[in-house]
Amino acid sequence: MSTPRVYVIHENPEWFPPFAEAFAAEGVPVEEILLTEGQIDLAAEPAPGVYWSRMSASSHTRGHEHSKDYARALLGWLERAGRQVVGGSHVLELEVSKVAQHGLLAAAGFDVPRTSAVFGTTTLKQAAATFTSGQDVPFITKHNQGGKGLGVRRFDSLAEFDAYVDSPEFEAPVDGITLLQEYLTAREPFITRAEFVGGEFVYAVRVDTSAGSFELCPADACEVPQVIAGAVCEVPGTDAAPGAADTFTVRTEVTAEHPLVQQLRGFLAEQRIQIAGVEFMETTDGRTVVYDINTNTNYNPAVEASAPVSGRRSIARHLGGLLDAEYAAAPAAHV
Known part of the structure; x- marks a missing residue:
């Protein structure tokens, strides 16, 4: 059986090197799971270790439109096998839905922006008119499955918004859900x-x-x-x-x-x-x-x-601590 380690699940190799340095500095063994392709033997046991999911809501912008679904399959397999997963299935669903984030924050008593979620584009212009009560007041849009500021734009009038929706510049959300949100200063x-x-x-x-x-x-x-x-x-x-x-x-x-x-x-x-x-x-x-x-x-x-x-080293230290607690790893194993 392989030596327990921290497995980092993601789809963007460009962001990982600074984290690899942090894990090395903390003496925590780490291995990437690059979720752009691969497979799962559903009859097998996952390798021993602690798994950290860092799946991005913007993975589709890098040509990895299926990575979110790969992550759903992988995380479910790991969780059913009893592996410790940081950022598991419930966190992934929160990451890819600003509607879910908004609902949880509001229910917890935080002040959140007034927001309307619009499905598809057919009613988008009418929804904006309803959202602004027909007034030319500033508002913003963003994508429900966001990251990288996807779909984040300011509009100062309904005419400006209508022209944008009808133009080739309209940026369709990957999940079809556009958020209309109050403009805050x-x-x-x-x-x-x-x-x-x-x-x-x-x-x-x-x-x-x-x-x-x-x-x-x-x-x-x-x-x-x-x-x-x-x-x-x-x-x-x-x-x-x-x-x-x-x-x-x-x-x-x-x-x-x-x-x-x-x-x-x-x-x-x-x-x-x-x-x-x-x-x-x-x-x-x-x-x-x-x-x-x-x-x-x-x-x-x-x-x-x-x-x-350091935030990065705090993560490495935290996950290394979970690994030690789970497998009672000796310090010598952290090389």
């Missing part, structure tokens, strides 16, 4: 992403949005370089562009004792989510709005270099 030009590992707060990241006019520029919209309604977002988890060093910084005044952080910690524990980045915005009208849960969180290198604790 930040009190200051940034949003905050609170990172949690093993259910514990790691640090909060201040994401500067002053480079553009789109006030609700979420961190998932900043995972790739792109322009969204005039806002240029940099790439967390990769080298920042020249002059963008201050786009992502540690927000030191947000600590583990912060009331919202404590509320989020309890929420994640209740939902059995061990690793996540949760995004919120403090608005001009005094609200603190929570709007996104990222269960395949990335870490910005500038933040990692300046933060008192």
Whole structure:
């Protein structure tokens, strides 16, 4: 039987090297499961170890449109066999549905953006008119299965939106569900992403949005370089562009004792989510709005270099601890 190790399930090899370095630094044996193809012998037992699923909601944008379904099959097999899975089936379903995230956050008492989910495109223009009460007021769209800011656009009038829906530029959601959401204006030009590992707060990241006019520029919209309604977002988890060093910084005044952080910690524990980045915005009208849960969180290198604790190494340490507890691995096995 193979030596127990941490198995990391994902579909994007470009993001893994910094995590591989973190696992090596913590002395935790790790192996990738690249879920772009492969197979499962359903009569076999999974290899011993702890499995961390980091399946991305945006996998279809990299030509891996079936990876989400491969993950569903793999995670179910692992869970039925009794393997410990971090980010298991229930977390995957949350990751790929902003509707599910919104519902859970609202039910837990968080202030969330007013949102309408529209199925298909036939009624999309009428739904927008209903959402705005027929008024030309700003609103945004996003895709239910998001990541990378998919479908995130600002519209200032219904005519502008109608023209977009009818144009070749219309970006159809992969699952057919478009979200209409109220436009929020930040009190200051940034949003905050609170990172949690093993259910514990790691640090909060201040994401500067002053480079553009789109006030609700979420961190998932900043995972790739792109322009969204005039806002240029940099790439967390990769080298920042020249002059963008201050786009992502540690927000030191947000600590583990912060009331919202404590509320989020309890929420994640209740939902059995061990690793996540949760995004919120403090608005001009005094609200603190929570709007996104990222269960395949990335870490910005500038933040990692300046933060008192590393998010990547916290993950490696946490999963290594689970591995030791599960298999009573001797330190010598961590080489």
